Amino acid sequence: MTTIPRDQWYVAAYSTEITHDLFSRTICGEPILFWRTRRGEVTAVPDRCVHRRFPLSQAPSRLVDDQVVCGYHGFTYGTDGKCVSVPGQSRIPRTARLLPYPLAEQDSFVWVFIGDPAKADTSRIPRAPYLDSPDYTAVRGMEPLKARYSLLVDNLLDLSHETYLHGGYIGTPEVAATPTTTEVDEDAGIVYVSRHMDDAECPPFYAKSTGLEGRIARWQDIEYTPPCLYKLHSRIATVGSVPNPDGSDPDAFHVEVVYAITPETEHSTHDFWSVARDFALGDGAVSKFLAENNCTVVLQDVEALDVLEQVILHEPEGYQELSVNIDTGGLAARRMLQRMAAPQQTRTARA
Structure with a gap:
């Protein structure tokens, strides 16, 4: 099925x-x-x-x-x-x-x-307007994933893995150590997961692209609209910097990371990724750095998830995985996807 x-x-x-x-x-x-x-x-x-x-x-x-x-x-x-x-x-x-x-x-x-x-x-298509906005500069790519799409959803809804899988790029100890908050908007069909690190190490991915060094305030606000679109709203600023009451945030750098998670088959996925930024607009060197480094991060995920797919395919029947607090967002996404897949109907033949 x-x-x-x-x-x-x-x-x-x-x-x-x-x-x-x-x-x-x-x-x-x-x-x-x-x-x-x-x-x-x-x-x-x-x-x-x-x-x-x-x-x-x-x-x-x-x-x-x-x-x-x-x-x-x-x-x-x-x-x-x-x-x-x-x-x-x-x-x-x-x-x-x-x-x-x-x-x-x-x-x-x-x-x-x-x-x-x-x-x-x-009207049901979720938007990511910054990907072609003149107020942002974006880099993008796509990697084939030899694993089911739900594994990539799990991966992206729980960013604590950055600390261990992506050390030296985007991972720092604070990502795994900082608790998250999760909200589910059932009417809109969106899962929100937030992790706000007010005093964290600045990873190379942001240090070399923004020029910030030392300790930073780093916010990760995830917005996932099943089944396809994932958006990570990243805020990077000096420690103590907060947005203005009107929502403006001139002292921070903002990076919008977008993944389109498209199943190719039951056991393979098209992993579309984009990184849009509101700083260093048009700077080719920054674009090259972000493109190369994000591609490396994506490939690290691909390698891990390809392995995990094979583990799942060959594991004994009845195996039960363990879930903890960091899985709250991913579990909410799983429930939404299961409800979407439940009322499957036979599709009209196209040829």
Whole structure:
């Protein structure tokens, strides 16, 4: 039985990944073909021909103007998924069509709806506006994870692991030692986890990017909207510095860390990550440093979670894990995801 919630929006790609070329990515077990039309609009259809299932992304399939020509037998499809040409005959079968996926493009992401297209309400897509805001500079990447998406959710909702897994980059002793607070907004479907360190060691990740040294005030405010979008609002400032009563915070550095957690299959995940900052805007050296170091941190997580996936796959039946206070946010997220996955319905075939 699938554990991946359906009738949900997932990040399929960064906007910059999809051009006027054929591009394929598997989302929630479904191979999807993307391309951008000459007018700049993104199209998404199942990545297989209705004739003999040949992947439309596979050479010698090709894009001719805005139409996809299957490289096996020449069936040709328009942006609406309808077949417009069948070799050797003028009549096109009524069923020769691919059902397009609902799409939305915002905040540097291309979102795709997996499930019943009639339920694809774009107002449900969570926002991360700083990723393409002129008030921020962002770096980004994506790493393949050979582990189920829920392990990455657990990882990101409990940042105490930074102390041990990411020492020398973003981890310091205070992260693990400082208690967290957790709030769950059931109506909005959001889990909030906060850790405010008022006197902490400044890790190299922030020392070299902000110029701060010694002890700092470091806040981590997590906002997770299941199933896909995770936002970490990081505040870095000198010890004793607090925001103004009106909410302005000119004496602090702010970093918005965003993860889009998109299942590829039941046991693999697309790990999209972005780091946006409101300081050193346009500074190429700072961008290069943050991109390289965050990529290292992500790869450390990937290595650990790939190992953990294999442990879970081969553990004896009935094993019970132990949860403690630091797991409160992750457990709340698990409950939300389980409720989302519970009412799964058979999806209408797209090809």
